Structures are given as structure tokens and as C-alpha cells.
Amino acid sequence: MNTLLWIGFVADVILVVAVNAALFYAVRRFRSERGAAPRQLLSGRGLQFRVAAVLTIFAALLFVLGVVFTGKTRETPSTGEAGLAAAKTEPLKIKATGQQWVWRYDYPNGSFSYYKLVVPAATAIELELVSTDVVHTWNVNDLAPKADAVPGKTHTVLFSSEDEGVYEGEASTLSGQSYAAMRTAVEVVSPQEYEEFVKTEKSEIEAAQERVVGLIENGEVP
Amino acid sequence: MTQSAAPELVAHGYHDRRRPRWIELATSADHKDLGQILICGALGFLFIAAMQLILMRLQLLVPENTFLSPVGFNRMLSLYGATSIFFFALPLALGFFSYAAPLQVGARGTALPRLGQIGVAFWVAGAVILYAGFLFTPSEAGVNPLAPLSESAFLSNNGVDAWAAATGLATLGFVLLAINLVSTLRMMRAPGMAWRRVPLFAWAATVSSWLMVVIGPVFLAALTMLMIDRNYDGIFFADGSGGAPLLWQHLSWIFFTGAYMLLLVFAFGAIGEVFATFARKPLFNRPVTMAALAAIAVVGTLAWMQNMLTAPIGIGWMYFAMLMSLALIVPFGLVIFNLIATIAGGTLRMRAPALFAIGAVSAISIGLAAELEQSLVAAGWHLHNTTDATAATHFALIGGAVLGGFAALYYWFPKMTGRTMGELMARFSFWAIVVGLVLGFVPLFLAGAEKGQVADAYKYFSGSGLTAYNVIATIGVVVLFVGLLLTILNAIFSRANGAPAGHDAWGGDTLEWFASSPPEPHNFDVLPDVRSPRPLRDIREAIGHRSRRSEAAARESQPVA
Numbered sequence A: 001m002n003t004l005l006w007i008g009f010v011a012d013v014i015l016v017v018a019v020n021a022a023l024f025y026a027v028r029r030f031r032s033e034r035g036a037a038p039r040q041l042l043s044g045r046g047l048q049f050r051v052a053a054v055l056t057i058f059a060a061l062l063f064v065l066g067v068v069f070t071g072k073t074r075e076t077p078s079t080g081e082a083g084l085a086a087a088k089t090e091p092l093k094i095k096a097t098g099q100q101w102v103w104r105y106d107y108p109n110g111s112f113s114y115y116k117l118v119v120p121a122a123t124a125i126e127l128e129l130v131s132t133d134v135v136h137t138w139n140v141n142d143l144a145p146k147a148d149a150v151p152g153k154t155h156t157v158l159f160s161s162e163d164e165g166v167y168e169g170e171a172s173t174l175s176g177q178s179y180a181a182m183r184t185a186v187e188v189v190s191p192q193e194y195e196e197f198v199k200t201e202k203s204e205i206e207a208a209q210e211r212v213v214g215l216i217e218n219g220e221v222p
Numbered sequence B: 001m002t003q004s005a006a007p008e009l010v011a012h013g014y015h016d017r018r019r020p021r022w023i024e025l026a027t028s029a030d031h032k033d034l035g036q037i038l039i040c041g042a043l044g045f046l047f048i049a050a051m052q053l054i055l056m057r058l059q060l061l062v063p064e065n066t067f068l069s070p071v072g073f074n075r076m077l078s079l080y081g082a083t084s085i086f087f088f089a090l091p092l093a094l095g096f097f098s099y100a101a102p103l104q105v106g107a108r109g110t111a112l113p114r115l116g117q118i119g120v121a122f123w124v125a126g127a128v129i130l131y132a133g134f135l136f137t138p139s140e141a142g143v144n145p146l147a148p149l150s151e152s153a154f155l156s157n158n159g160v161d162a163w164a165a166a167t168g169l170a171t172l173g174f175v176l177l178a179i180n181l182v183s184t185l186r187m188m189r190a191p192g193m194a195w196r197r198v199p200l201f202a203w204a205a206t207v208s209s210w211l212m213v214v215i216g217p218v219f220l221a222a223l224t225m226l227m228i229d230r231n232y233d234g235i236f237f238a239d240g241s242g243g244a245p246l247l248w249q250h251l252s253w254i255f256f257t258g259a260y261m262l263l264l265v266f267a268f269g270a271i272g273e274v275f276a277t278f279a280r281k282p283l284f285n286r287p288v289t290m291a292a293l294a295a296i297a298v299v300g301t302l303a304w305m306q307n308m309l310t311a312p313i314g315i316g317w318m319y320f321a322m323l324m325s326l327a328l329i330v331p332f333g334l335v336i337f338n339l340i341a342t343i344a345g346g347t348l349r350m351r352a353p354a355l356f357a358i359g360a361v362s363a364i365s366i367g368l369a370a371e372l373e374q375s376l377v378a379a380g381w382h383l384h385n386t387t388d389a390t391a392a393t394h395f396a397l398i399g400g401a402v403l404g405g406f407a408a409l410y411y412w413f414p415k416m417t418g419r420t421m422g423e424l425m426a427r428f429s430f431w432a433i434v435v436g437l438v439l440g441f442v443p444l445f446l447a448g449a450e451k452g453q454v455a456d457a458y459k460y461f462s463g464s465g466l467t468a469y470n471v472i473a474t475i476g477v478v479v480l481f482v483g484l485l486l487t488i489l490n491a492i493f494s495r496a497n498g499a500p501a502g503h504d505a506w507g508g509d510t511l512e513w514f515a516s517s518p519p520e521p522h523n524f525d526v527l528p529d530v531r532s533p534r535p536l537r538d539i540r541e542a543i544g545h546r547s548r549r550s551e552a553a554a555r556e557s558q559p560v561a
Helices: A002-029 A045-074 A191-217 B002-012 B021-027 B031-059 B070-104 B113-133 B159-187 B200-231 B245-278 B286-302 B304-308 B315-327 B329-343 B352-375 B377-383 B387-417 B423-451 B467-497 B535-557
Strands: A092-099 A102-106 A112-114 A116-120 A125-131 A136-138 A147-149 A155-159 A165-170 A183-189
Touching: A002 A045, A002 B329, A002 B352, A002 B377, A045 B315, A045 B329, A045 B377, A092 A116, A092 A136, A092 A147, A102 A116, A112 A116, A112 A191, A116 A191, A125 A136, A125 A147, A147 A155, A183 A191, B021 B031, B031 B070, B031 B113, B031 B159, B031 B387, B031 B467, B070 B113, B070 B159, B070 B200, B070 B245, B070 B387, B113 B159, B159 B200, B200 B245, B200 B286, B245 B286, B245 B304, B245 B329, B245 B352, B245 B387, B286 B315, B286 B329, B304 B315, B304 B352, B315 B329, B315 B352, B315 B377, B329 B352, B352 B377, B352 B387, B352 B423, B387 B423, B387 B467, B423 B467
Parallel strands: A092 A125, A116 A183
Antiparallel strands: A092 A102, A102 A112, A125 A155, A136 A147, A165 A183
8 A cells, every 4th residue: 555655646746846847937937028029829739749648648657556556455465374273264354333433343253342453463354344323434544444334335444464563543534523532443463362352352241241131130220 | 058958968877877886786687796796705705714714723733622612613614615615616716707708708798697696696595594504503514414424313403404505505506607607608709709719718617617517406416315314204315225325425526526626627717818918928729728628627527436435335436536537637737738838938927817826826736636646546545534635625726716716816806896906915915825825734735644634523632743733734724814814805905996907907818808997787889800819919919000000101101301
């Protein structure tokens, strides 16, 4: 992804410098002088064709580069040797549900977490984005492309990370009052730690649910 | 004898039967009056929009600021979007089109004057509704209120309804004005004014009006669906019951992208006139420039899905949007090349319109280049909805509608009022706008592209390294506001006190400079036969020719000694 950003940046600089250099040269060079008569130049057909050809080639080149590097970004990442064993053949599927104004992550073993997503390092992750209310954009810029969670649709994002650590993210489509506070974090940990995390999470959730059920059965208010 | 003749003259006099000026304006269907109402209104709303931008920037001055509440910020954002697009930029463009284009093609009026009048009335009604809504609850749904956030399930107060009614009435007004312009420019051109001789700005008016006739109804349809959804249990944008949230995105982005292109076509049309007049040269390669403006309108609008790169649409559609966006390099490049080539070889007089036009080309080039990076799909995934996108849009549209619009204002002000705007104040205004634009939005490019600061958010967090960028941006927006204010004040003062201008203030080549300043209600007493794209220059040359010939004849006939 960074490659295409750099390609775009270089193209921007070329265009901006070309336009502004030509503009300011023309303005400085052709300021009115006393007695100078303007040349009544109407057209230069050959020149116009050359300019159009250069621009067309430039645009076509950018398009090809855009398709090539976008294709690279979209490639399914492969799970490495150090990655999660269960995700060797196909990516680890995690469901991310956007709601006003928090993200909920559902892991394959039935456990879930709010706000923070924990994923194993060096493993291909397939994040399935859904929304329960309005459009939310899942945006962890250092890790993966942005993608919208639109109600009624499932949108998948593929990513993997070799580096363990915490990646911060913010929502990036206006979703109402607390939009700016709708943040998320992705913690990339080793596969063992990930296994442990989902296991503890699951048992803790089950314990909590059992406690609530028990309280209700005893006639107490939880 | 003399005493009895005078009352008779008065009784039949045209001027003395006129009502007060404001009644004349409010009931006029004359394109010049309609144009001036739109332009004056647009400049007023520019002031309001700039104030709203400053309030939002003050909220973002420091991290986790509490100057505005989250809801207050969202309301300000929604009002700012509606005001700057529907009540400043588009009416400014259509106002200048309505005012100048019929004059430029030598029309003595418009084809459907009452339609234009109704259009302006709808626009005024829209403005009243938007700001009457401000008294109770404005919309909180943002610049483009994406469904389902704009549905009544999430925003149940009347804000979004007021927003939809206001923008809908304004858009309907624009469509009616556009129909009037399309038919006028088609049917009422002066004898000899073939399309190949039509001034570039009048051509831009034709292209823009056609564009508005196409995109306006699309947006009106979307707004109607939104109103049905909100008030009559509709399901157009509701998922799960046959509707689709993405439908709103498609329909609204077609309109907003088309409006963006319309504003750039407007700006390039005005810049072309200004460069040709002030360099005393014909427009370089006008057929190609005209074709390129039409291509921008068509291809640019087809790139609407560039705004939806993060939405769940197929990758093929994203490549289509990228193809259309990149294809725009060719027409935009050719127009800019031809505009610069119009200066080359000329003798450029650096009066205020030329200064603003040069600034406009420069700012638009930066904004469009930044948009280009956004359109490369994988780069767009990174930059979408960051402040980088905000800054790109603002550079292109402040370049087009503010700098380009002010170039048009300084250029045609002598025609509208018979007086020239102050040159010194124009220079202060120009440099304040340029400095404000650079300080106000270049930091946002950096904050968006490097740090990923998200757009439209009411706060950012400390420790994110964004404070310096946002402090500079806030200062820049205040400087920008000062620049805008100077030109608005300049226009107000110059209306009564500016240096008197003749019918042809700048030595222009097009027919509007043939009418008096301000023009009579019927525009022209007589019209020349148009034989070239530069009819006034033809007349000046013919006069020069004739006077040289008569001088020579006089010399010859003089007795020697």
C-alpha cells in the first residue's frame, strides 16, 4: 500500500510543479511592457497533440500502476511458519460488528471482545465487517485498508502483521454524536498468547453468564 | 410652450414609472437582476460559511477541546456543507452564468425569464428553510448525510428534514435556472454567433447548465426518497426490507461529484475570459479547450464512485472510478495548458481579475493533484476520509469558487455597477486568501496523509501528534476569512464609491462590453454582425482602419505649403 502512496505522491509533485512552473514563468515573462504588442497566436495543433499524448501516456501509466499495486494489496496474505496453526490453510475469520459507537469482535471459538481486537502475529486474518445501525468505517491505518461496515452487507478485509504490538484506529465516517470517540485497537500477539486470550475470554464469559443465570434462578436481581 | 411640453414627457417617461428598487428586484425576471441577487446572496453566505468553518477550526485548535459540544460540531458541519455548496458556490457560478452569458452571446434577454425567476425564488426559499431550521434543530448528519444515519431511526428531529427541504428547493431552483440558460444560449444568440465563436464563459455556462439539468434531478430523486423514508415509513435506504443504504451514496455522490465539476468548469470559463482579456490575446486553441470543458463535465461526473472506495462495492467499480478520475488528467491538463499558453506571447496586465485568476489556476492544480492520489484505489483506501481528502476538496473548490469566483467578480463588477473595485484592497485580499489557503489546508494534507487524522471529527486526542498541524490550520482559516471579508467589503464600498468605469472597462473582446455599464434592461440597442470570436476587437480594428484611412485622405487633400 505504501508503494502506491509514494507513486501517487510523485505523480502529484510532477503535476503541481509542471503547472505552477509554467504558470509563473508565463506570468513573469509576459508581463506587459510599454509598446509591446501581443502575438495573436491562435493555436498550435502539433503542440496540442503532443501535450495530449503526453498526458494520455501519463494517465495510462498511473492507471496500470494503480491496478497492479491495488492487486498486490488485495492479495490474500499467507500464514507464515510462526503463525497460528489453525489458520494455515485458510485465513482466521473474525467478525467485527460496528455499532454506535463501539466495535465488537467475535472470535471463531464463540468468545468476543469490545473495543480491542487481539490477533495472532504472522497469520492471515479475514475480518468480516457488519453494522447494526449506521455506516461505520473500520480504520486501522497502519495495518489494513479502510473499509466500511454497511448495514445489510458483509465487507471483508484481509490483513496480517509480522510485528507484535498495539495498533490504534479511529472510525472515519461520520456516524453520529460520539463519532470521534469511536476508537479501536488491534493488539498483535504471538499465536500462543492469542490461543490463551480467546480461551480465557471464553471461560470468563461463560462463568459470568452462568453466574447471571444462577442469580436469576435463585430469584435475585443480577 | 416649454412648460406644457415637459409634463407630457414625464407622463410617458419609462424611468419615472418605476417602483422602488427593491420591489423592482424582487419582481424582476431580468437575467441581470437574477444574476445579481444570486451573486450578492452567495457572497453573504460565503461570509456565513467562513464563520462556521472558523468555529469548527476553533474546536479543533487543541486536542480534546470542549469549545463546541459533539452535537454542536456536527450541526455546524452540516450547516457548513449545505451553506458552502448550495448557498455559496453553486449560486455564485449560476449567478455569473445568468448575468454574463446572455450578454456575451448578444441576447436581449433570456428564453424563459419567468422560469429563471422562479428558480431564484426557490433558492431563496431553500436558504430561509435552512436557517429557519437553525432556530430549532439543524441537521447533525454531516456534509453528505449518509443513510441510514440520516434516517429517522437515528436522527428523529426535524434537522435532516429541514436540510433535505432546503437543499432540495435550492437544487430545484438551480435546475430551473439551468433550463433557462440552456434554452437561451441555444436559441437567442446574436446573428453570426455560431458555437465556434461563443465566448468560453458562455460555453462553460452551456456545459454547466446541461450538467445541472442531468445531476439535479438525480439528487432531487434521492431527497424525495429520503423524505418518504423519514416521514412515510419508506424503505428506500433501509437494509433488510428491500432497501439499500448504498443507494443513497450512489445518488448523492453523482450530484456532489457533478457539482464539483460544474464549479471547476465555471472557474475555467471565467479564467479563460480573464486571461484572454488581460493578455490581449485570443484564447489559445479554443475548440480543444471547449471540448475539454465538456469532457470534464461528463467524465468527471462518471468518477462519482471515487467517493465510495471504502464501501462494499465490487473492485471492478473501483477500477472504473479510478479510470475515470485518471482520464480527467487529459482534459484538465489541456485546459490548463491552453490557459497558460493564452498568457504566453501576450502582454499581461496584472490587474485584480488577472491576479485572482492566476491564483485560481495554481490552487486548482494543487487540489486536483491531491484528488488524483486519492483516486488510486489502494492509496484511496489509505487516504479516504482523512483530512487529506478535506484539504484536497478545499484547495480545488476554494481555488475554483473563491479565487475563480472572485476573478469573475472583479472582472464583471464594472459591467454590473459601472464602477471598478478597489485595486489595493484586492491585492491585500488576494494575498490574505492565498496565505490563508496554504496555512489552513497544507497542514491538513500532512496530518491526513502521515498521521491519518480523520475528517469530520469533533475532536482528536492528545498524544496523537496532531496539535501543531491543527493550530496552524486554525490560524490559516482566520487569515483566509480576513481575505474573503476584504473582497466582500471592497464590493460593498465600490458599488457607490468605486472609480467610474466605461462600457468597456478592460478592453474586452466579447459582446458584454458592447452594452453600457450597467446594461439597459434590453441589453443592446444594436448588435454588430458577429464574424469572429472577438467581435469587439473587430469593431475597434474597423474604427482604427477607418480613422487611419480618413487621416491619410485628409493629409493628401491638404494643400502643400
